Amino acid sequence: MPLRMLPPAETAVLLIDHQDGTMSWVGSIDRAVMKANALALAKAARALGMPLVLTSSLEDQAQGPLADEFGEVAPEEYAARVRRTGVVNAMDDPAFAAAVAATGRRNLIVAGVTNDVCTVYPTLSALDEGHAVYVVADAGGSTTRTADDVALRLMERAGAVITSTNMILTGLARNWTSPAGQALIPIVGELIPA
Template sequence: MSKFDLLDPQNSTLIFIDHQPQMSFGVANIDRQQLKNNTVALAKAGKIFNVPTIYTSVETESFSGYIWPELLAVHPEVQPIERTSMNSWEDAAFVAAVKATGRKKLIISALWTEVCLTFPALMALKEGFEVYVVT
């Protein structure tokens, strides 16, 4: 596989980071319902093409709430990875799930670019993954 290969269902993984109610309150650059609709549509597109999907959440019970039910409903067979760290790449279970897919092209959808997206993206790049950001 080359970094010049286009994204396809055989070489990519779709990752959703922290799509939770409390985390949504900090998002002000898009209507929250539109954000949710767009995110669910992305998950559905991934499902149509059989792209492996990973959900991860932070501090579900104590602060952030559960991942949006509409998003989880797209992949009811996928168990979200619960974390305590804001940087998902610091969580061994998350990194193991990413590596278990055997895919090097990571399509990451995260609510907060400054933390939820940037930190794991930089660490994944350092480990030789390619990162594609959903904006």
């Protein structure tokens, strides 16, 4: 499936397990960059009125709570997040699967805190269900670069589009003078290194 500009009206954003503890397990990308990218996706979803589904796993254990910043960016979605009880593939959790189905969107922008665990399995399940899946590689990472490369290659071979935060945001904007473009300019601007 080629990368194409996504129509916001046909697209939902799924952010999986960006929790304080799980983010500390990532070694393949700068954690601050990864977190900023995931937050940018949440901001874009809110700015463009796209459904945003948040989930976490075992918040009361080593994984820790979903990062507070998501509550600041998307308070309703944060409060309604699906708190899984250890299910590795988020799509195997009935509440998460129902939340994804309730979006009614065929195109899914997916980012999990670890591409080799949190992202890969729900992506493969969503592809099996007929969704077009866009994996935002730099809004997640893995324990090692090798693990990250293997997971990204596997998802791409299965039919997912592997992309970056900036590519997704600019593809959603389509035209900087449009309402979507104007809403996304400040979010893209936050990601530009100082």
